[in-house]
Amino acid sequence: MTNGDAGPHERSYRKGPERRAQILLSAMELFAERGVGASLRAIGEAIGVSHAALRYYFANRDELLVEVYRTHEARVHKAQAHEGSAGSEVSAVAMMENSAERNRSIPGLVELYATLTTDALQEQQHPATREFVQARYRRVRADLAERVRAGQRSGAIAADVDPDDAAALVVAASDGLQLQWLLDPDAVDVRRSLEVLERLLPGAR
Amino acid sequence: MTNGDAGPHERSYRKGPERRAQILLSAMELFAERGVGASLRAIGEAIGVSHAALRYYFANRDELLVEVYRTHEARVHKAQAHEGSAGSEVSAVAMMENSAERNRSIPGLVELYATLTTDALQEQQHPATREFVQARYRRVRADLAERVRAGQRSGAIAADVDPDDAAALVVAASDGLQLQWLLDPDAVDVRRSLEVLERLLPGAR
Numbered sequence: 001m002t003n004g005d006a007g008p009h010e011r012s013y014r015k016g017p018e019r020r021a022q023i024l025l026s027a028m029e030l031f032a033e034r035g036v037g038a039s040l041r042a043i044g045e046a047i048g049v050s051h052a053a054l055r056y057y058f059a060n061r062d063e064l065l066v067e068v069y070r071t072h073e074a075r076v077h078k079a080q081a082h083e084g085s086a087g088s089e090v091s092a093v094a095m096m097e098n099s100a101e102r103n104r105s106i107p108g109l110v111e112l113y114a115t116l117t118t119d120a121l122q123e124q125q126h127p128a129t130r131e132f133v134q135a136r137y138r139r140v141r142a143d144l145a146e147r148v149r150a151g152q153r154s155g156a157i158a159a160d161v162d163p164d165d166a167a168a169l170v171v172a173a174s175d176g177l178q179l180q181w182l183l184d185p186d187a188v189d190v191r192r193s194l195e196v197l198e199r200l201l202p203g204a205r
Numbered sequence: 206m207t208n209g210d211a212g213p214h215e216r217s218y219r220k221g222p223e224r225r226a227q228i229l230l231s232a233m234e235l236f237a238e239r240g241v242g243a244s245l246r247a248i249g250e251a252i253g254v255s256h257a258a259l260r261y262y263f264a265n266r267d268e269l270l271v272e273v274y275r276t277h278e279a280r281v282h283k284a285q286a287h288e289g290s291a292g293s294e295v296s297a298v299a300m301m302e303n304s305a306e307r308n309r310s311i312p313g314l315v316e317l318y319a320t321l322t323t324d325a326l327q328e329q330q331h332p333a334t335r336e337f338v339q340a341r342y343r344r345v346r347a348d349l350a351e352r353v354r355a356g357q358r359s360g361a362i363a364a365d366v367d368p369d370d371a372a373a374l375v376v377a378a379s380d381g382l383q384l385q386w387l388l389d390p391d392a393v394d395v396r397r398s399l400e401v402l403e404r405l406l407p408g409a410r
Contacts, residue, residue, distance in 0.1 A: 035326070035327050035329075035330075036327075037327050037330050110326070111323075111326045111327070114319075114322065114323040114326055115323055117319065117323075117384055117388075118316075118319040118320055118322075118323040120388055121240070121315070121316045121319055121384070121387055121388070122240050122241075122242050122316070124240075125240075125242050130388070133388060134388050134389055137385055137388060137389060138389070138392065141385075141392070158404075161401055161404075162397065162401070164392075165394065165397045165398045165400075165401050166398070166401050168382060168385055168392075168393045168394075168398045169378055169382065169398040169399070169401050169402055171381060171385065172377065172378045172379075172380070172381025172382040172384070172385060172398070173374055173377045173378045173381060174377075174381070175377070175380075175381040175384070176376060176377025176378060176379070176380040176381040177373060177374065177377040179322055179326070179377070179380070180342055180346075180373055180376065180377060182326055183322075183325055183326070183335070183338060183339050183342060184339055184342060184343070187343065187346070187369075187373075188373045189370065189373075192367065192370045193370045193371070193373045193374040193377070194374070195370075196366055196367070196370050196371050196374050196405070197374055197402070197405070199363075199366075199405060200401070200402070200404060200405040
């Protein structure tokens with residue numbers, strides 16, 4: 001808690017996180033418009049932040065990319081909590097449908113996500129990205145596996161489906177479909193394809 | 206057709222494709238060992254081919270990457286034709302299971318594939334990669350949709366499943382699961398997860 005009379009030290013302490021959040025927002029807009037390809041220096045130029053300032057907040061391009069994605073996820077979680085749209089009765093597939101629907105409206109986001117995932121495969125060049133992506137997948141799979149278990153308890157999903165196998169399948173389907181849709185929007189419909197999967201893995205009854 | 210007395214012109218004509226094939230093989234081995242991250246120049250250094258020679262055969266890094274992947278696919282198709290393992294009675298999911306199984310034994314391949322797909326999203330920077338990846342997805346989806354139709358004709362798959370939606374789903378599941386497996390081999394089993402999907406989309410009876 002701070003009061004209105006915060007001294008200069010406190011003000012600069014408060015300014016840091018705000019400036020950082022502002023940079024993340026500008027970077028997110030840049031990625032949405034022009035893609036993720038640029039270097040940290042080019043990102044700085046495009047969003048009007050000096051390379052030194054950018055480096056003050058983010059050690060390197062990987063860290064900026066991860067933080068932009070993390071910011072997006074935090075917003076989504078906040079919106080879900082507000083809408084009450086993440087209850088355990090929502091099926092694993094419906095969760096991914098909703099997430100894909102949100103990503104659709106943020107053009108650079110699927111590209112950012114694909115870049116993070118591909119970078120993560122290169123352990124030596126991108127160790128922090130790998131750690132973030134691994135942890136994210138584990139978290140998402142654990143959440144979806146819980147939804148599959150809820151479906152099984154209610155009798156909607158066959159008891160002999162392994163919840164962890166099914167969870168990995170649902171995340172994979174959602175990731176892969178969003179990629180195919182970006183490459184060929186007229187040929188691929190993410191929601192319709194996920195609805196095929198939902199026949200097998202419906203929500204709790 | 207050439208005879209043993211081929212003149213120097215003919216010999217150099219024959220040498221070109223062989224040398225190119227040799228370079229592709231070396232690049233494939235390099236990617237398997239050390240990943241796909243390197244520049245065209247670094248690739249040349251690692252496989253002992255001058256940058257000029259590399260540029261003679263491949264216009265840029267994208268073209269080399271695409272050609273390495275194309276070479277891999279051509280081999281797979283040849284092996285399938287030889288084994289007779291791609292008949293229309295093989296389910297869409299089983300096709301992807303077999304393909305994932307083969308990719309497992311070539312460590313750099315999933316990374317190469319992920320790199321091509323992510324590059325393809327950046328239309329302006331990687332137009333040729335995008336064209337290759339789009340065409341490949343269309344071809345694979347068309348093949349899998351045909352298998353889904355065969356399953357429907359035999360009564361094994363529900364008639365109201367859209368074959369194109371199902372085909373996109375199966376490719377997506379296979380792509381995404383291979384990525385997750387590479388990032389977390391102990392947590393993700395591609396075959397087991399695809400078997401969950403095969404309940405919904407079995408082969409023709």
